[in-house]
Amino acid sequence: MARAVSRNTKIGYTIAAWIVALIIFFPILYTIITSLKTEQEAIAGFDLIPSFSLSSYETVQSQNNYWRPFTNSVILAVGSTLLALIVAIPAAWAMAFSPTRRTKDILMWMLSTKMMPAVAVLVPIYLIFLRTGLMDTRIGLVMILMLMNLPIVVWMLYTYFREIPGEILEAARMDGATLKDEILYVLTPMAVPGIASTLLLNIILAWNEAFWTIQLTTTNAAPLSAFIASFSSPQGLFWAKLSAASTMAIAPILILGWFSQKQLVRGLTFGAVK
Amino acid sequence: MATRQTASLARLMRAPAIILLLIWMLVPLGMTLYYSFLNYNLLNPANTSWAGWFNYQYFYSDPAFFESIWNTLVLVLGVLLITVCGGIGIAMLIDKPIFGQGLVRILVISPFFVMPPVAALIWKNMIMHPSYGVFADIAKFFGANPVDWFAQFPLLSIILIVAWQWLPFATLILLTSLQSLDGEQMEAAEMDGAPALSRFIYLTLPHMARAITVVILIQTIFLLGIYAEILVTTNGGPGFASTNLTYLIYRAARLNFDIGGAAAGGIIAVILANFVAIFLMRAVGKNLD
Amino acid sequence: MGRITLEGVAKRFGDVEVIPPLNLDIEDGEFVVFVGPSGCGKSTLLRLIAGLEDVSDGRILIDGTDATDASPAKRGLAMVFQSYALYPHMSVRKNIAFPMKMAGIPADEQNRRIEAAAKALNLTNYLDRRPGQLSGGQRQRVAIGRAIVREPSAFLFDEPLSNLDAALRVGMRLEISELHNRLKTTMIYVTHDQVEAMTMADKIVVLHAGRIEQVGSPLDLYNAPKNAFVAGFIGSPRMNLFSGPAAAEYGAETIGVRPEHISVSPDSGKWKGRIGVSEHLGSDTFLYVEDTGLAETITVRSDGEVNLRHGDTVWLTPNEDKIHRFDKAGDRIA
Numbered sequence: 001m002a003r004a005v006s007r008n009t010k011i012g013y014t015i016a017a018w019i020v021a022l023i024i025f026f027p028i029l030y031t032i033i034t035s036l037k038t039e040q041e042a043i044a045g046f047d048l049i050p051s052f053s054l055s056s057y058e059t060v061q062s063q064n065n066y067w068r069p070f071t072n073s074v075i076l077a078v079g080s081t082l083l084a085l086i087v088a089i090p091a092a093w094a095m096a097f098s099p100t101r102r103t104k105d106i107l108m109w110m111l112s113t114k115m116m117p118a119v120a121v122l123v124p125i126y127l128i129f130l131r132t133g134l135m136d137t138r139i140g141l142v143m144i145l146m147l148m149n150l151p152i153v154v155w156m157l158y159t160y161f162r163e164i165p166g167e168i169l170e171a172a173r174m175d176g177a178t179l180k181d182e183i184l185y186v187l188t189p190m191a192v193p194g195i196a197s198t199l200l201l202n203i204i205l206a207w208n209e210a211f212w213t214i215q216l217t218t219t220n221a222a223p224l225s226a227f228i229a230s231f232s233s234p235q236g237l238f239w240a241k242l243s244a245a246s247t248m249a250i251a252p253i254l255i256l257g258w259f260s261q262k263q264l265v266r267g268l269t270f271g272a273v274k
Numbered sequence: 275m276a277t278r279q280t281a282s283l284a285r286l287m288r289a290p291a292i293i294l295l296l297i298w299m300l301v302p303l304g305m306t307l308y309y310s311f312l313n314y315n316l317l318n319p320a321n322t323s324w325a326g327w328f329n330y331q332y333f334y335s336d337p338a339f340f341e342s343i344w345n346t347l348v349l350v351l352g353v354l355l356i357t358v359c360g361g362i363g364i365a366m367l368i369d370k371p372i373f374g375q376g377l378v379r380i381l382v383i384s385p386f387f388v389m390p391p392v393a394a395l396i397w398k399n400m401i402m403h404p405s406y407g408v409f410a411d412i413a414k415f416f417g418a419n420p421v422d423w424f425a426q427f428p429l430l431s432i433i434l435i436v437a438w439q440w441l442p443f444a445t446l447i448l449l450t451s452l453q454s455l456d457g458e459q460m461e462a463a464e465m466d467g468a469p470a471l472s473r474f475i476y477l478t479l480p481h482m483a484r485a486i487t488v489v490i491l492i493q494t495i496f497l498l499g500i501y502a503e504i505l506v507t508t509n510g511g512p513g514f515a516s517t518n519l520t521y522l523i524y525r526a527a528r529l530n531f532d533i534g535g536a537a538a539g540g541i542i543a544v545i546l547a548n549f550v551a552i553f554l555m556r557a558v559g560k561n562l563d
Numbered sequence: 564m565g566r567i568t569l570e571g572v573a574k575r576f577g578d579v580e581v582i583p584p585l586n587l588d589i590e591d592g593e594f595v596v597f598v599g600p601s602g603c604g605k606s607t608l609l610r611l612i613a614g615l616e617d618v619s620d621g622r623i624l625i626d627g628t629d630a631t632d633a634s635p636a637k638r639g640l641a642m643v644f645q646s647y648a649l650y651p652h653m654s655v656r657k658n659i660a661f662p663m664k665m666a667g668i669p670a671d672e673q674n675r676r677i678e679a680a681a682k683a684l685n686l687t688n689y690l691d692r693r694p695g696q697l698s699g700g701q702r703q704r705v706a707i708g709r710a711i712v713r714e715p716s717a718f719l720f721d722e723p724l725s726n727l728d729a730a731l732r733v734g735m736r737l738e739i740s741e742l743h744n745r746l747k748t749t750m751i752y753v754t755h756d757q758v759e760a761m762t763m764a765d766k767i768v769v770l771h772a773g774r775i776e777q778v779g780s781p782l783d784l785y786n787a788p789k790n791a792f793v794a795g796f797i798g799s800p801r802m803n804l805f806s807g808p809a810a811a812e813y814g815a816e817t818i819g820v821r822p823e824h825i826s827v828s829p830d831s832g833k834w835k836g837r838i839g840v841s842e843h844l845g846s847d848t849f850l851y852v853e854d855t856g857l858a859e860t861i862t863v864r865s866d867g868e869v870n871l872r873h874g875d876t877v878w879l880t881p882n883e884d885k886i887h888r889f890d891k892a893g894d895r896i897a
Binding site: 009010034087090098109112114115118127128151207210211214224228229231239249256264265268 | 280281283284285287288290291292294295298299301302303305306309364367368370371372373374375377378379380381382383384385386387388389390391392393395396397399400401405406408411412415438441442443446447450488492495498499501502505506519520523524527528533536537539540541543544546547548550551555
């Protein structure tokens with residue numbers, strides 16, 4: 001609604017909105033603050049001003065071998081996403097531009113596989129991983145994460161591709177473009193923004209996955225989610241170090257997330273809300 | 275563009291995704307179904323035998339099973355109540371003309387990007403810890419006794435953590451829906467003399483109905499599978515007080531090595547999830563045409 | 564050259580026959596308009612000629628060569644789409660250059676043709692903009708420019724003006740007609756607007772439910788519609804059609820009189836009625852006459868000075884030479 005409101009009303013709304021926003025953001029903010037404290041400060045009671053000590057970050061990186069799970073997270077998230085894109089781009093392309101009577105059913109069925117609770121297949125997947133030596137390997141987890149997110153990837157790409165008007169592809173065909181030209185000069189440049197958003201959202205989902213990563217790894221392939229989960233036991237880290245590890249685990253994805261918030265709605269609702 | 279060459283090419287392009295998902299769906303689920311009828315324990319794999327309906331009967335007679343079903347329902351409904359009501363309120367607030375709207379949006383959306391184990395640990399140690407948490411600091415400031423959240427209110431604590439994680443999702447989707455509300459329709463209602471509350475009940479809410487449905491259904495799918503938050507905070511306890519169905523099955527499979535029992539639980543989880551899925555598919559399917 | 568011949572061309576989607584087998588000859592340099600109500604198959608027919616759809620039966624000859632199985636690119640035709648179908652990620656210059664790039668035309672020749680097309684279409688100042696920064700009329704011109712530079716043997720237009728507002732539509736109509744006069748290339752133009760058909764065409768093809776109802780010059784269709792459908796479709800305002808005793812008097816099942824062929828008088832005439840609405844356009848007045856007992860309303864086109872109002876009783880007299888007679892099947896009785 002494009003309507004002028006009085007300045008006072010606007011200030012009132014602004015204050016209310018900021019209070020709510022800061023309360024919601026507070027746990028993250030407080031974690032970041034605590035990560036910049038020393039251990040003594042961290043348990044000394046409520047205090048929003050840290051001493052800006054970076055020692056916790058140093059300790060986490062040196063003692064707890066932070067970089068290995070971090071590398072694993074990157075490999076799992078990026079690897080599973082790229083793999084999913086390789087499989088999903090042709091499928092979504094075909095369904096969007098060459099639909100058949102069954103396309104809708106296929107899409108709905110793909111969606112239905114996403115409804116299957118992970119725990120329902122925990123037993124067989126666990127046993128398969130044990131017996132095939134895939135347990136605690138990156139390749140095994142990349143495959144699982146890829147399959148888990150494949151329906152979302154196909155759906156997101158499909159909704160983006162559908163927005164590319166078919167007439168433009170026909171125009172290219174009339175203009176003498178071969179299939180290769182059509183894909184190279186017309187479809188790809190127009191699809192890139194959609195593919196990029198899909199990629200971004202899927203990396204976020206894969207990075208934050210915390211069921212299979214915990215079930216199917218121990219040390220070698222454990223990404224940050226499994227690494228952090230292991231600190232649930234009391235002999236784990238102390239407050240400041242835990243905060244530093246947490247901050248490092250969420251920072252990259254938080255920033256990616258801020259960039260992708262619009263696509264998030266569309267991806268997570270399978271295009272039902274845009 | 276439906277020419278013959280493109281049609282057969284399209285079939286080829288669809289095939290890998292369909293085949294992969296078909297395998298991913300059928301093979302493990304079939305195995306789960308098969309295992310659910312076996313006496314199969316990893317500690318004693320030599321003694322594997324056909325169990326018939328025993329695993330299901332065992333689950334059915336186990337008090338922990340009903341407790342976990344109850345906990346699952348309370349967890350799902352509790353989180354839905356908080357996130358949907360909170361989401362509507364926050365979405366309407368952010369939709370108002372405010373200074374720094376973009377930044378407010380970013381702050382509100384942030385918890386969604388925090389991975390579940392981190393979210394749970396932050397709340398466990400920084401916020402709800404009985405001696406060092408912020409809640410304890412607040413209680414001490416007012417001279418009250420700090421609450422030991424995870425010991426006294428384990429399920430409520432988990433509901434709070436999960437609600438914090440999903441509130442941004444609900445807010446964002448409801449906000450998106452709210453922004454597509456027709457301003458002229460609102461003004462017409464104002465001209466017709468409808469007060470603010472009536473406009474909310476008769477225009478805003480019905481307009482958001484579809485988004486609210488989608489929020490409820492999608493969250494339910496994810497909330498049925500809550501796992502890491504429980505693992506990191508209460509481990510399902512005390513007793514089974516914060517064990518949901520997912521966690522119970524995990525316990526059976528990974529801590530008791532009871533493959534048959536866990537598989538039977540998995541089948542029950544599938545049936546539960548299907549109830550929700552049917553409704554979700556209808557809601558989403560309408561959008562396809 | 565751009566002579567296009569359709570021989571027994573038919574199109575079925577599954578079991579549904581959208582175009583029964585039909586024959587059509589389009590001469591080189593002709594401006595042919597396919598006109599008909601929505602869903603009549605006119606766009607499908609155009610897409611069959613373009614090669615964007617496969618024919619289910621029959622042959623398409625372009626300049627005597629069988630092009631039935633040729634890909635769209637090989638047919639040497641250019642098409643202007645309803646949505647313009649410009650490439651949104653390319654500048655106007657690159658959009659126009661695209662077909663030439665695909666054809667491997669040297670860069671300096673490309674530039675020469677782009678400059679010439681831009682000049683002819685008033686696009687010179689916009690060559691470096693993206694389609695998104697242009698108005699509807701400008702986008703339309705870019706689409707035409709992209710078609711011209713290919714120097715095709717025929718242009719295909721698929722309802723190109725339907726996304727423009729009324730004033731622009733008239734302007735673009737003239738521009739396309741001028742373009743045809745200048746290039747003298749075959750043009751096939753699809754529209755549901757019979758005014759566009761009448762004003763632009765050398766030859767109109769009236770389609771209805773996939774069938775060709777009549778082929779002829781605009782005046783042929785106006786003066787001698789082959790059946791009641793064409794009679795009702797061509798001409799604005801629509802021809803008055805009615806059956807019953809008034810038609811039987813002329814030995815026909817249905818008769819039709821165009822609004823401009825009825826004279827109106829306040830005191831004497833053949834049919835009596837009452838004015839419902841009168842629309843004064845300045846040059847003309849359209850009278851909608853009710854209670855004649857012939858049809859619900861009869862439209863009469865009168866001169867701009869007539870002074871009749873709602874509720875006035877009037878007498879109508881048709882010009883006996885201009886009455887069209889149709890038999891039970893709707894066909895014209897000569």
